[in-house]
Amino acid sequence: MTINETGVQFARSGQTWTLPASWYHSDEIFAEERVRIFEKNWMLFTWSQRMQKPGDYVRGTVAGHAIFAIRGDDGVVRAFHNVCRHRGAELLGKDEGRCGRHVVCPYHAWSFNRAGQLERARDFGGDIAFDREEWGLYPVAAEEWRGLIFVRIAAEGPTLKEWLGPIDTMAADYPLEQQNYFMSKEREVAVDWKTYGENYLECYHCRTMHPGLCDSLDIDKYVIDVHFEDRFFHLHAPARDGGFTRGLYFYRFPGLMLNLYDWGSSIATVEPIAPGRIRHVNWYFFTDVSPEKAEENRKAAEWSAEIVSEDIDIILGVQRNLEGGIYQRGPLSPKYEHGVLGFQNMVRTELGEGAPRLMAAE
Ligand code: FES
Numbered sequence: 001m002t003i004n005e006t007g008v009q010f011a012r013s014g015q016t017w018t019l020p021a022s023w024y025h026s027d028e029i030f031a032e033e034r035v036r037i038f039e040k041n042w043m044l045f046t047w048s049q050r051m052q053k054p055g056d057y058v059r060g061t062v063a064g065h066a067i068f069a070i071r072g073d074d075g076v077v078r079a080f081h082n083v084c085r086h087r088g089a090e091l092l093g094k095d096e097g098r099c100g101r102h103v104v105c106p107y108h109a110w111s112f113n114r115a116g117q118l119e120r121a122r123d124f125g126g127d128i129a130f131d132r133e134e135w136g137l138y139p140v141a142a143e144e145w146r147g148l149i150f151v152r153i154a155a156e157g158p159t160l161k162e163w164l165g166p167i168d169t170m171a172a173d174y175p176l177e178q179q180n181y182f183m184s185k186e187r188e189v190a191v192d193w194k195t196y197g198e199n200y201l202e203c204y205h206c207r208t209m210h211p212g213l214c215d216s217l218d219i220d221k222y223v224i225d226v227h228f229e230d231r232f233f234h235l236h237a238p239a240r241d242g243g244f245t246r247g248l249y250f251y252r253f254p255g256l257m258l259n260l261y262d263w264g265s266s267i268a269t270v271e272p273i274a275p276g277r278i279r280h281v282n283w284y285f286f287t288d289v290s291p292e293k294a295e296e297n298r299k300a301a302e303w304s305a306e307i308v309s310e311d312i313d314i315i316l317g318v319q320r321n322l323e324g325g326i327y328q329r330g331p332l333s334p335k336y337e338h339g340v341l342g343f344q345n346m347v348r349t350e351l352g353e354g355a356p357r358l359m360a361a362e
């Protein structure tokens with residue numbers, strides 16, 4: 001069965017359609033997405049300023065895996081599953097901190113160096129000698145890009161720069177390295193990551209949902225360029241007065257949003273935590289984070305968070321209805337919703353052979 005035959009794109013009318021509603025809350029789809037999308041792509045994990053010195057670590061979850069990143073004695077950031085090789089205890093119990101020379105398991109005190117190798121299996125008994133490398137921590141790929149730390153669960157895949165593709169060059173003259181962390185906003189939301197992404201990738205709703213945004217941007221000229229092969233979207237619109245907005249907005253599939261300005265950045269990620277449920281994390285960076293600027297910075301961050309809240313208000317209801325059993329699928333606007341179609345095609349493509357099989361089960 002081809003994708004078109006399943007009704008995604010009706011060849012006769014040219015009409016394109018949303019994904020089936022069940023995809024937004026199915027355990028089976030979620031399990032496929034976890035392995036085929038969220039374990040295979042680079043995921044934004046933390047920022048470099050948060051772990052500047054050797055031994056600094058940050059703990060978190062990626063694609064449902066408990067992991068941590070740690071800066072090594074050589075200055076390189078590495079990441080590992082937060083799992084002891086002895087009997088599986090969680091090694092680090094805090095969200096961030098600095099370990100001593102070693103990561104010591106709180107259960108039976110096996111110790112691992114900052115490069116993840118086993119240093120000591122305390123008083124194990126017998127003549128057993130453990131190979132340091134072989135008994136090292138389970139690795140997770142980690143790379144830094146311009147002050148941001150990304151991880152990838154899958155061992156094989158493109159480098160981070162390859163994965164970012166043209167974004168790397170397009171963002172080159174935005175001074176990310178000079179920007180400092182200011183604040184975070186984190187929320188758990190009962191929407192699927194696809195419900196969130198699709199909303200982000202169309203401005204058909206801007207006029208009805210975002211009066212503040214329409215005041216500042218010339219929304220009639222809002223454009224979303226779909227870069228299908230490189231799996232990203234470039235969103236742009238001129239400022240209201242007709243001038244050029246010096247800003248760069250990207251959505252990198254599956255769930256990374258980069259809003260870059262000369263004076264700061266708003267960087268957000270969507271982490272799926274269950275079918276129909278995400279953690280939305282937004283970090284705000286500003287070049288000037290002096291106390292005198294705090295109020296202005298806070299206002300800029302709150303303004304951007306307000307747009308996210310406006311979106312979340314409506315898509316919570318969308319998600320409820322996707323789960324409600326009445327709505328099955330709807331038509332996509334050829335004028336405004338090509339970004340949604342691009343996103344959905346990325347989902348289908350990355351799910352690979354999982355997609356037709358699941359669609360056939362509809
Ligand atoms: S589980 Fe870590 S030392 Fe036993």
Ligand SMILES: [Fe+2]
Nearest residue numbers: 199209210311
């Ligand atoms: Fe919106």
